[in-house]
Amino acid sequence: MEKEISQAVIRRMPRYYRYLGELLDAGTERISSNDLSKRMHVTASQIRQDLNNFGGFGQQGYGYNVKFLYEEIGKILGLNEKHNVVVIGVGHLGQAIANYSNFAGLGFEITGLFDVDPDVVGKEINGVTVHHIDDLEECLKDRNVDIAALTLPKSQAEKTARKLVELGVKGIWNFALVDLDELDDVTVENVHLSDTLMQLSYNITKKK
Amino acid sequence: MEKEISQAVIRRMPRYYRYLGELLDAGTERISSNDLSKRMHVTASQIRQDLNNFGGFGQQGYGYNVKFLYEEIGKILGLNEKHNVVVIGVGHLGQAIANYSNFAGLGFEITGLFDVDPDVVGKEINGVTVHHIDDLEECLKDRNVDIAALTLPKSQAEKTARKLVELGVKGIWNFALVDLDELDDVTVENVHLSDTLMQLSYNITKKK
């Protein structure tokens, strides 16, 4: 078995991907770890070390080919394959996610919206109809949905997450204020917005 | 000068705060680092180490008083003071933030909404009227706004952020897809949702 790559590295990959995308758009053909380090405000050493976890993408005396590296990082992040995403809980945040067009460009397609609120069920958001959560099983059948965004009250998060796992969902993008790390057979990415706001609050307060 | 506390520790504090809040609601009076570690799935050693960065909140042979510890962590995170927050960019995500009632309970009050879109300006969201961004200076005057949530296209993020800093904003909660780390005189907390989605994608893909 290959050696595990640390999450510290993985957290940085999307950022590399973003900067390389911008370089690509600007028509830049090659970039050295040194130049990239200046743009990104990280050390060149870290960039080389990070990339080398996945293979030798560069060339001595030349640097990295922007297009090639961009695509390779895309593959590493699984962006070469399309991901079908369902959003569970169509409140304001759920709607924001359903409407966020950037995701489509990264290969994430919103293929289903679910809620319990009769005022919301039946509505169409960004071209996708909101279904009742009781229809989850039927709607997901043979649809190859691998990611679910959970934007619902915490009281219902775990129960719903379990059901999603049963239905074959591989990843949960969890916005509910509970930690779902103890679930088996699924990868959870917790996004606790209020936590980041509190971090900001701490860092402001500290400076005073 | 006191020794700097690492961001690794700070990132965990909101989670402690959340668990303690739940214990408090459940009427629990005291908790040991050992019991808490089992609930939170972290080591007891880490809990004690983390808390001791800020002072000795516990007592040997007893553990920690839940209410006291909850309040102390609140103070550490700056939640004892009220924070006025403005949201710049009232798209779907901006509206989601404006409507998210949890923040109020933590001492964050949305006191202003701003956008450039004439279809949005003048609308009222969750009791707050949307103003045109040109009125920013006038609206912020003497209002003691210390946090701005930036939910606007990346092209305008940096320019707007600079203006906000000029107007006295101390913290930027940045949802725009640019890194604003190079700004002076302000604390930035970048929240790149698509980055977390890509991390999730990586972790799913890896397991296959």
Add this chain to the structure above:
DNA sequence: ATGTGTTTGTTAAATGTTTGACATACCCGA
């Protein structure tokens, strides 16, 4: 009041991450 058991605060070891250094490989101009 005393002694046993509990649990902290703290030190030191273990582990993980980041940075610096440099040999090696390759580009590119002449």
Add this chain to the structure above:
DNA sequence: TCGGGTATGTCAAACATTTAACAAACACAT
């Protein structure tokens, strides 16, 4: 084709974080 310059990949050192271990302090039952 050759040689100086450039930039990678990698190794080891420096630094940071996490875990384990334990003495000191206190609670609580008797």
